[in-house]
Amino acid sequence: MKSRTHPRKVAGKRVAVLGAGSWGTTFAKILADGGADVVMWARRPEVAREIQEAKRNSDYLPGVNLPLGVRATSRLDLALAGAEQVYVSVPSQSLRDNLKMFAPHLNANAIVISLMKGVEKSSGMRMSEVIAEVLQIDESQIAVISGPNLALEIAKEQPTAAVVSSTSLETAQAVASVARNKYFHSFVNTDVIGTEFGGVLKNLIAVAIGIVDGAGYGENTKASIITRGLVEMTDFAVAFGAHPETLSGLAGLGDLIATSQSPLSRNNTAGRLLGQGYHLNDVVNQMQQTTEGLASVGPILELARAKGVEMPIVEQVRQVLAGTLDPKDIAPHLTTDDEPQGERTKDGQAEGGSAVRRAFKRAFDQLRHGGRGAGSDRP
Ligand SMILES: NC(=O)C1=CN([C@@H]2O[C@H](COP(=O)(O)OP(=O)(O)OC[C@H]3O[C@@H](n4cnc5c(N)ncnc54)[C@H](OP(=O)(O)O)[C@@H]3O)[C@@H](O)[C@H]2O)C=CC1
Ligand SMILES: O=C(CO)COP(=O)(O)O
Numbered sequence: 001m002k003s004r005t006h007p008r009k010v011a012g013k014r015v016a017v018l019g020a021g022s023w024g025t026t027f028a029k030i031l032a033d034g035g036a037d038v039v040m041w042a043r044r045p046e047v048a049r050e051i052q053e054a055k056r057n058s059d060y061l062p063g064v065n066l067p068l069g070v071r072a073t074s075r076l077d078l079a080l081a082g083a084e085q086v087y088v089s090v091p092s093q094s095l096r097d098n099l100k101m102f103a104p105h106l107n108a109n110a111i112v113i114s115l116m117k118g119v120e121k122s123s124g125m126r127m128s129e130v131i132a133e134v135l136q137i138d139e140s141q142i143a144v145i146s147g148p149n150l151a152l153e154i155a156k157e158q159p160t161a162a163v164v165s166s167t168s169l170e171t172a173q174a175v176a177s178v179a180r181n182k183y184f185h186s187f188v189n190t191d192v193i194g195t196e197f198g199g200v201l202k203n204l205i206a207v208a209i210g211i212v213d214g215a216g217y218g219e220n221t222k223a224s225i226i227t228r229g230l231v232e233m234t235d236f237a238v239a240f241g242a243h244p245e246t247l248s249g250l251a252g253l254g255d256l257i258a259t260s261q262s263p264l265s266r267n268n269t270a271g272r273l274l275g276q277g278y279h280l281n282d283v284v285n286q287m288q289q290t291t292e293g294l295a296s297v298g299p300i301l302e303l304a305r306a307k308g309v310e311m312p313i314v315e316q317v318r319q320v321l322a323g324t325l326d327p328k329d330i331a332p333h334l335t336t337d338d339e340p341q342g343e344r345t346k347d348g349q350a351e352g353g354s355a356v357r358r359a360f361k362r363a364f365d366q367l368r369h370g371g372r373g374a375g376s377d378r379p
Contacts, residue, residue, distance in 0.1 A: 091116075093295055112131050204313075206256070207268070210268040313332065
């Protein structure tokens with residue numbers, strides 16, 4: 001029987017954050033402000049030195065002062081020595097190679113937490129799957145964190161919530177007890193598939209929103225894409241075993257709203273540039289930070305095809321990226337066979353039968369009965 005006790009704050013737990021970009025650095029601040037003993041690893045010694053000595057990371061978080069307790073090094077052995085929890089925040093496509101470097105220095109019992117929101121292009125694997133495969137650890141030792149978490153807003157201590165997910169509720173609670181402070185609250189769930197795919201899929205819809213924004217369309221178009229996009233996200237994730245309510249929680253709808261409407265989002269910004277007519281190569285060159293959505297489109301569509309899930313919006317994003325669809329022609333209502341009536345879903349039913357509608361119904365039913373599914377965000 002899994003414990004359901006409320007996690008208690010653990011003071012001074014030794015943790016490592018691997019990756020010193022905007023999210024890794026912000027997460028180090030979250031953890032240190034929650035009382036953890038944090039050591040960051042930056043691959044460039046000058047970044048580690050600036051964090052260690054000036055408590056700043058001017059490349060990624062200009063103007064933000066980091067807590068005095070955050071330490072940094074470019075040596076993996078020092079960053080990982082004694083670390084009980086290891087938070088990983090590097091670009092998804094570099095995870096596998098990075099893990100091979102981390103492995104010799106990792107504590108055998110350490111919990112490894114993915115902060116990333118991509119899938120591996122070559123394999124279509126989620127980040128937690130890559131972690132389990134490369135490090136050869138049990139999934140109960142792995143957690144993922146996702147939610148509406150634009151780094152710069154959190155670095156400025158704006159109140160935010162996220163979801164910590166692990167197949168082991170105990171592991172999720174152990175992580176949530178460390179990854180929380182007065183401005184950052186971690187809920188827990190055990191739906192790793194839904195939580196991870198939520199973060200990946202909302203990036204693709206955020207690119208679509210950016211494209212229509214850049215093409216000059218207004219709020220109706222964007223709202224239509226957000227709503228239909230959530231159906232695509234839910235149908236896809238559920239086909240892979242996710243709980244639909246996870247997609248209507250922080251890691252799905254919550255993150256979709258934050259990412260789709262914020263100029264801070266790199267995915268949204270990349271989409272806007274594409275919508276304004278810039279070529280993909282120019283957009284990629286212009287983006288100075290990780291834009292996961294651009295790399296995820298291909299593998300996500302391949303996975304969708306394998307499960308027979310229709311993703312008309314994501315397919316149109318692929319076509320815009322490939323230069324075969326004019327951004328002005330992107331439309332929220334297209335379906336693969338151009339069905340004219342009703343809101344079509346993957347199984348051809350009208351909206352009343354969609355996974356989103358079922359998710360809401362289930363959530364309301366659960367509320368009425370006071371229960372909570374594995375995919376709901378629990379405090
Ligand atoms: N930023 C955000 O608001 C959020 C981001 N995320 C996710 O976090 C993950 C990381 O993103 P984020 O921190 O924003 O990205 P950034 O582009 O801000 O930083 C990337 C970091 O990874 C390092 N890096 C780049 N390439 C490699 C590589 N090949 N090997 C090792 N390290 C590398 C960079 O080092 P260097 O500086 O030396 O290039 C840098 O420290 C992504 O999956 C993203 O989706 C999740 C939630 C919020
Ligand atoms: O995941 C994020 C917010 O939750 C960050 O989004 P971007 O990667 O688009 O900046």
